[in-house]
Amino acid sequence: MRQTCECGYSRRCASLPKVQDIPARNLLLSAAIVFAGCTPKKVLRLFSFMNVFCISMSTFFQHQRSFLWPAEEAVWLDHTSSALTQGRGQECHSSW
16 A cells, blocks of 8 residues: 655555465455355455455455465364364264
């Protein structure tokens, strides 16, 4: 974000946190879309109708591919691994 004064002085505001050189708020928006079960097309179109500047579809898919899917997979593998470890040695009962 760039701030410019009437006298001509300008500065760049870089106080926003980043995750691997990506603005954290952009990554959080992508995560919110995925974890809320929304479609990115609808959410981003809504922001466009409201004149709210936000990420593009290609940015969303890049975040999904680079961060969100690996995070989901890591949580899933951790969860299934711990569930299998807890279930070892126990009898399995079927309700058929």
